[in-house]
Amino acid sequence: MTRSVTVLGSTGSIGVSTLSLFEESGAEIEMLALTAGRNVARLAEQALRWRPRIAVIDDEGGLAELRERLAGSGIETAAGSAAVADVAGQGADWVMSAIVGAAGLAPTLAAARAGSTIALANKESLVCAGPALIDISRAAGGQVIPVDSEHSAIFQVLQPGCADRVARLILTASGGPFRTWSREAMESASPEQAVAHPNWSMGAKISIDSATMMNKGLEMVEASYLFATPAERIEVLVHPQSVIHSMVEYVDGSTLAQLGPPDMRSPIACAFAWPDRLPWPAPRLDLAALGQLTFEEPDPERFPAIGLAREALKRGGNAPAAMNAANEVAVAAFLDRRIGFLDIAAAVAETLDRMNGDEGLSGGASGDALENAIMTDGSARRVAAEVLEGFGRRQMARN
Ligand code: NAD
Numbered sequence: 001m002t003r004s005v006t007v008l009g010s011t012g013s014i015g016v017s018t019l020s021l022f023e024e025s026g027a028e029i030e031m032l033a034l035t036a037g038r039n040v041a042r043l044a045e046q047a048l049r050w051r052p053r054i055a056v057i058d059d060e061g062g063l064a065e066l067r068e069r070l071a072g073s074g075i076e077t078a079a080g081s082a083a084v085a086d087v088a089g090q091g092a093d094w095v096m097s098a099i100v101g102a103a104g105l106a107p108t109l110a111a112a113r114a115g116s117t118i119a120l121a122n123k124e125s126l127v128c129a130g131p132a133l134i135d136i137s138r139a140a141g142g143q144v145i146p147v148d149s150e151h152s153a154i155f156q157v158l159q160p161g162c163a164d165r166v167a168r169l170i171l172t173a174s175g176g177p178f179r180t181w182s183r184e185a186m187e188s189a190s191p192e193q194a195v196a197h198p199n200w201s202m203g204a205k206i207s208i209d210s211a212t213m214m215n216k217g218l219e220m221v222e223a224s225y226l227f228a229t230p231a232e233r234i235e236v237l238v239h240p241q242s243v244i245h246s247m248v249e250y251v252d253g254s255t256l257a258q259l260g261p262p263d264m265r266s267p268i269a270c271a272f273a274w275p276d277r278l279p280w281p282a283p284r285l286d287l288a289a290l291g292q293l294t295f296e297e298p299d300p301e302r303f304p305a306i307g308l309a310r311e312a313l314k315r316g317g318n319a320p321a322a323m324n325a326a327n328e329v330a331v332a333a334f335l336d337r338r339i340g341f342l343d344i345a346a347a348v349a350e351t352l353d354r355m356n357g358d359e360g361l362s363g364g365a366s367g368d369a370l371e372n373a374i375m376t377d378g379s380a381r382r383v384a385a386e387v388l389e390g391f392g393r394r395q396m397a398r399n
């Protein structure tokens with residue numbers, strides 16, 4: 001059965017893995033739309049290969065070049081964030097949500113409203129407005145299938161109808177590039193060192209999140225919303241080999257795990273074919289060659305982001321949305337060399353402190369949950385920018 005497909009963020013790490021999986025599996029698809037942020041050349045190349053009905057570039061300055069590159073192909077073009085959300089909402093059977101950051105929220109919501117099956121990689125949209133997003137998708141007859149490897153693992157081993165028999169969700173974490181570094185060394189870590197992930201090749205933002213372990217914090221929130229599980233029942237376990245992608249412990253003491261090589265095409269294949277399985281020449285695990293799997297507790301001193309996320313999740317309301325927004329602003333500042341590595345989590349903590357008492361943080365005074373989450377995202381970005389100004393002056397003094 002041929003399915004219509006839209007890939008949001010097709011030029012990124014997950015977008016490219018998605019198209020590679022389609023190539024490798026020969027899945028029967030009809031491409032409805034491909035969208036990208038700024039990379040016109042790669043988007044045009046993908047469009048010529050996959051022949052979508054429309055190719056959309058978020059950056060309006062890129063439209064003329066996109067048109068030129070696709071001239072005579074019959075592929076429509078458009079630009080701007082409204083156009084991205086518009087094509088996302090055109091009712092494709094399957095939408096890969098792989099834009100990075102809260103910028104992915106509006107298009108993902110549009111796909112949810114259209115009742116599409118959403119393969120969700122864009123974790124920030126869930127952290128910002130997860131409950132609303134899931135409700136909207138359900139109400140429209142669609143579904144959200146997680147692509148994040150940890151959540152895909154849990155999704156695969158969670159027995160339907162057994163949610164109240166789950167004792168703990170155990171999110172595994174590689175520990176990132178600084179797992180064995182001292183706090184002093186982390187203090188002066190450069191963006192190049194922070195994006196060099198030991199096991200996974202990913203976009204810059206999620207690579208920094210893995211280095212601070214805020215990625216695991218965001219994933220804790222993501223898991224809580226996706227699997228209706230409170231913070232108290234979600235744990236993080238460092239597992240440097242990234243072979244076990246996560247586990248579910250049941251009340252009878254039995255623990256189920258999902259394993260696989262660190263290749264995002266596997267969770268993407270799962271989200272594409274579910275509840276079926278997609279045959280493709282996937283890399284296979286060779287456990288004998290690996291020899292051993294190891295585990296350790298995360299260090300809260302060097303990786304305070306996990307604790308921050310746990311607190312935000314316990315606080316509820318829009319605290320996770322504020323945390324996510326502050327983190328996006330701080331990661332961008334670090335990549336820009338305006339602040340140091342350890343300042344990222346410090347800036348998130350300071351932003352949440354300064355927003356204490358903000359009524360938006362506890363869910364908003366009244367009205368629409370989604371609007372409140374989006375407003376909190378905006379105010380947290382403003383507060384984080386102020387916090388970072390102070391941090392930036394410190395960094396300049398250091399340089
Ligand atoms: P990436 O930076 O490699 O790609 C992001 C994509 O989004 C690109 O196509 C880019 O052009 C597009 N984009 C960026 N800003 C945009 C905007 N404002 N409007 C429209 N499009 C925009 O990121 P990635 O590593 O592919 O990650 C994508 C998402 O998937 C993130 O939310 C990330 O946390 C999540 N994720 C990624 C991985 C991974 O292995 N890369 C694993 C799990 C989850």
Ligand code: MG
Nearest residue numbers: 148149150219
């Ligand atoms: Mg993950």
